[in-house]
Amino acid sequence: MRTPGKRERAEKQEEEVPSAGGTIASSSDLKAGDRVVYPKQGVYRVTGLEQKDIAGQRLEFVKMTREEDGATVLVPLGKVATIGLRRVASAEDIEGVFHYLGASYDDPELDWKVRHRDNVERLIAGGVLGVAEVVKGLHSLSRLRPLPAKERELYDSSRHLLVNEISVALGVPAVIAEDYIDYALMPPAGVKLPLKTPPTPVELKGPPWKRKKPAAAEDEDDLGLAELGIDLGALEGAAVGESEDSEEGESEGEKPAEEGSEEQAAVPVKVAPAKVAPPKAPATVKAAKPAKPATAPKPVPAAKKPAPPPRAAPPAKKAAPPPAKKAAPPARKAPPPAKKPAPKKAAPAKKPAKPAKGKKK
């Protein structure tokens, strides 16, 4: 049950392949018909390029339509690399997701602010496994105590994202994809899941000190957040259930706008280290609805995320071990060394914890 220590994890991390891959580095990597995941928004299909005259300027956008509801979004070409777009998970990624969901999990982050921020980061930069991490983490926590409203929303929207991506990746209806997820999270009595060693989630990238004291909003400057253009207030408020509000028939314009704020908040956090704010492309776009994407971009390095991050992260962690996050997030699995120690079905442990189950009546 024990999860490896932070240091241990960091080392291990270096020899493992990052879990989040498929990030779209440039608009030239996209073509009509491609299916991509827009972090925190869902699975979209690229429908083509579109030009628009905005404030006297002709701008080019990638037009994408969300599969679940047909909502359209326009992303300025120059922003494609910065919003975290990635390919829909591969069959192999999905396989790993299920082994991850079915594995034991006994190391929840207890500080909700840290947890919330980490979760937002996972949704944006963690690939499909990052989404699964959020779902599993909050699910596990829910067995210990009811989730606060805000996290309940985050749990629900993360579940929505995971269901949709798995549905698309496996080509099964959403309801079936959700059954698969819960079959792994809470298998029926008597069922022993054929679990294998789960993949290792991508290490969160923000420097440990940054995540260490997220609660202290007053220290913004000390944390260097201001420099990064991060607004903690926005971060906290964002990230919650946006998928819901954006669902209704918004026009292309609004949607991007909403997202902007959230992303902006979240993205920077993970990419922080690299922080090479590409200044102003955004300004121009601003006029158009894509105002949003414009803001998010700062974290240009995002595109690279897939490979580099894991590597970069570990070192940082080691350097500042003590303050480092409380070992909560990346911990969940204990795979590398032992061939298949951790996977040992989590079910037993969970059951006992389960609180309310009796009928109330």
Place this chain on the structure above:
Amino acid sequence: MIRIVTLAPFDEGDIAFLSKTLYRSFGIGTEHQGDRALPRKAELPDGRFDALKLLDDAPPVRAYADDKVVYLTDVELANPKGPLGEPPAWGHALQGGERALVSTFRFRPRGVTEASIEVYRRRLARECIHFIGHLWDLHHCYDARCAMHPSWSPSLPEDPEFELDSFCRDKSERRIRLAKT
């Protein structure tokens, strides 16, 4: 409007209880549209019925926009095998769609006593609320007292609650309100 379509013989009292419960749960009129033939094409070699195909092939009924149709059957359903195995199929639904399917196959026998019939009816209501909930885009809920908790969950008692918890209720109410406008 929620339209109930029976693909097998059902007791009238059971259907009446179900209609009343669905009306109370969702605040939407509910009506039994009558019996229809079970689509045999969905039957698998092992005698079970492919849940997806059964719902796909279920005889259409007259419905208007925003109506939800729930088909009731008593045959054993099969789900497509997933990465870790086949989750038990209690029914099926098109997430955010219009048609749902519920089978009583896995229920405890209805029996003949008032108590056993009560349990059966409550279960029927619960499963219908669950799958209709999917039609309103509700996801599964970790609260075992909520009807959106997975039907096979080890945390679910033999005679589970048949209502939505407040989170799911609020969410479905929002959806329903939106649908009406």
